[in-house]
Amino acid sequence: MPHSESAPTPVGLHKLAFGGDYNPEQWPEEVWHEDVRLMREAGVTMVSVGIFSWALLEPEPGRYDFGWLDRLLDLLHVNGIRADLGTPTVAPPAWFYRAHPEALPLSRDGVRYAFGSRGAICHSSAPYRAAAANITEQLARRYASHPALAMWHVHNEYGVPISACYCDNCAVHFRHWLTGRHGSVDAVNEAWGTAFWGQRYNTLDEIDPPRTTPTVGNPAQQLDYARFADATLRENFTAERDILHRLAPGIPVTTNFMTALSQCESIDYWAWGREVDLVTNDHYLITDGRRTHVNLAMAADLTRSVAGGAPWLLLEHSTSGVNWQPRNPAKRPGEMARNSLSHVARGSEGAMFFQWRQSRRGAEKFHSAMVPHAGTDSRVWREVSALGADLGLLDGIRGTRTVADAAMLWDWQSWWAQSLEWRPSEDHDARERADTYYASLYDQHLTVDFAHPEADLSAYPLVVVPALYLATEETGRNLRRYVENGGTLVVSYFSGIVDADDAVHPGPYPGVLRDVLGLTVEEFSPLGEGETVRLTTPEGAPEGPDLTGDVWTDVVIPRGAETVWSYADGIPAGRPAVTRHQLGKGTAWYVSTRLSGPHLDTVLDRARADAGIAARTGLAHDVEVVRRAGESGTYLFAINHSGADTEVALDAPGTELLTGKPAADRLAVPAGAVRVVRLDG
Known part of the structure; x- marks a missing residue:
């Protein structure tokens, strides 16, 4: 039962989900009762259990010990706490690898990974698949009707830390996958362009995974292998899911x-979103100097979009600092609540954490938790308890949907293709463009949906394409229809260039986007390190501010598009830099250099005006206002990430749910605070 218009919710959970990964096996059993008492005190409604417990549940092949898990689930049920029960297939036991060392994955360089971490799995391994299916079936038969069971949690964070194995078993599996995708060795040769560098194959048996080669390997082969690796992980997920559906009907299955674009590059979540019953996500702040709350909003919007706009669930984030980045700062007072409620505003049906009690041993003992090493006399615990109380006041939002203003196109397979070697400039980064365009829309106080390039875009007045190197012919037709029917489109450089096999589209760049943009690109002209170009408005055009670009320029030939800004210097001096093409009832913009900050804001502000979206000038910087709406009403979330008190105008009176106070006209939002108003009418 893949998710649909109304995604399944955890069974028996009638409140927003609040809790975290619970690993009681790390503690003496007498601690469990203290844990559950504290869970009730904090307002915990659900915990995730059993995710890394295979070695305890099956200590020897075919010998099972479920007694401890029976007692735990019974304890949770008696205390009114629901269980998200894991299949522990991310961490096979030591005995399994001793019997099947070939199930450990092989790196591209031919190095066999060792046991002792997590996720060290060759997903093509038949013994692994059989063992995973067996432990999943054992759990399903035992706990399908347990009254604490709310949903199933298969595996953990597929693709982390590795997604691809390059062993001989994977080679056989890859050849089978190629048959399904291409049909014959001749079709593979055509798709991969093996006439180049004499790489032609006579039979599929001659094809191996794209292991390390003396120089750059075949890019189309590498792209297909990325697809194969992703599909192989998904095969294993669906195998476990189908067992759980068969033996525990009616219980949602997720993984x-x-x-977040920086954390798991190897998974095509558009494909995965169709396979889970309920979309769930893990999100951790990346503390590398970026505005972390903007990256958080982007990840939440992307997750909601993978869920088809339906409510989803934040299954993990951190109460404070993590432990796996070069520097791991603690969260500031109030930041955990803002992080949590930002996710809820953007569609999550709760906020859960890794983990409940901070570990004393192991690799993540310095990762924050709901119960920290400092215990309950700590800021973290007090903020956890306060958040639990606040979430308990927001049950009315369950089932409502976040309201978006615009869409951004994103495609993981395009990202994979663009990230391969020997592209025109190593300084061009698809993720950076997505982050930058999203930040500009965020700063204009627009809520953003993400969309697959071939999806129906008719609901959006504005669609932004920050980086779409790989674009199919259907994508080109889709974007043309969108603009002709009245949409406003903004496309960044190096988009529309190749097809699904990484072959350059026939004719001039930008391939399938030539018609909708009303131009061709004669030549790419990437800039040197640190080099910039100046953009000015051409003579006779409405005056605008000069802009500065870097990294990239194009030699643009207008074919119906008007020039809005021209290059004032560089190789394309005097030629168009930013264009605008009126097509049918709509407009398509093209930005042929890398713009950032106020320079990009200027262009997107004009596109926003074309789209008929009113400017939201009354909102302060770093104050996000997001709406959820549904049968229970309309809810406005105002989240103040700034250090100054602010006010937000309301278009209808209502009640502020966290304080219980009436709200009308102007809503006061103190620095660092969150307010949630249920609007009347």
């Missing part, structure tokens, strides 16, 4: 995604 935790990691949609």
Whole structure:
């Protein structure tokens, strides 16, 4: 039962989900009762259990010990706490690898990974698949009707830390996959362009995974292998899911995604979103100097979009600092609540954490938790308890949907293709463009949906394409229809260039986007390190501010598009830099250099005006206002990430749910605070 218009919710959970990964096996059993008492005190409604417990549940092949898990689930049920029960297939036991060392994955360089971490799995391994199916079936038969069971949690963070194995078993599996995708060795040769560098194959048996080669390997082969690796992980997920559906009908099955663009590059979440019953996500702040709350909003919007706009669930984030980045700062006072409620505003049906009690041993003992090493006399615990109380006041939002203003196109397979070697400039980064365009829309106080390039875009007045190197002919037709029917489109450089096999589209760049943009690109002209170009408005055009670009320029030939800004210097001096093409009832913009900050804001502001979206000038910087709406009403979330008190105008009176106070006209939002108003009418 893949998710649909109304995604399944955890069975028996009638409140927003609040809790975290619970690993009681790390503690003496007498601690469990203290844990459950504290869970009730904090307002915990659900915990995730058993995710890394295979070695305890099956200590020897075919010998099972479920007694401890029986007692735990019974304890949770008696205390009114629901269980998200894991299949522990991310961490096979030591005995399994001793019997099947070939199930450990092989790196591209031919190095066999060792046991002792997590996720060290060759997903093509038949013994692994059989063992995973067996432990999943054992759990399903035992706990399908347990009254604490709310949903199933298969595996953990597929693709982390590795997604691809390059062993001989994978080679056989890859050849079978190629038959399904291409049909014959001749079709593979055509798709991969093996006439180049004499790489032609006579039979599929001659094809191996794209292991390390003396120089750059075949890019189309590498792209297909990325698809194969992703599909192989998904095969294993669906095998476990189908067992659970068969033996525990009616219980939703999920696995935790990691949609934040920097954290899990190897998974095509558009494909995965169709396979889970309920989309769930893990999100951790990347503290590398970026505005972390903007990256958080982007990840939440992307997750909601993978869920088809339906409510989803934040299954993991952190109460404070993590432990796996070069520097791991603690969260500031109030930041955990803002992080949590930002996710809820953007569609999550709760906020859960890794983990409940901070570990004393192991690799993540310095990762924050709901119960920290400092215990309950700590800021973290007090903020956890306060958040639990606040979430308990927001049950009315369950089932409502986040309201978006615009869409951004994103495609993981395009990202994979663009990230391969020997592209025109190593300084061009698809993720950076997505982050930058999203930040500009965020700063204009627009809520953003993400969309697959071939999806129906008719609901959006504005669609932004920050980086779409790989674009199919259907994508080109889709975007043309969108603009002709009245949409406003903004496309960044190096988009529309190749097809699904990484072959350059016939004719001039930008391939399938030539018609909708009303131009061709004669030549790419990437800039040197640190080099910039100046953009000015051409003579006779409405005056605008000069802009500065870097990294990239195009030699643009207008074919119906008007020039809005021209290059004032560089190789394309005097030629168009930013264009606008009126097509049918709509407009398509093209930005042929890398713009950032106020320079990009200027262009997107004009596109926003074309789209008929009113400017939201009354909102302060770093104050996000997001709406959820549904049968229970309309809810406005105002989240103040700034250090100054602010006010937000309301278009209808209502009640502020966290304080219980009436709200009308102007809503006061103190620095660092969150307010949630249920609007009347």
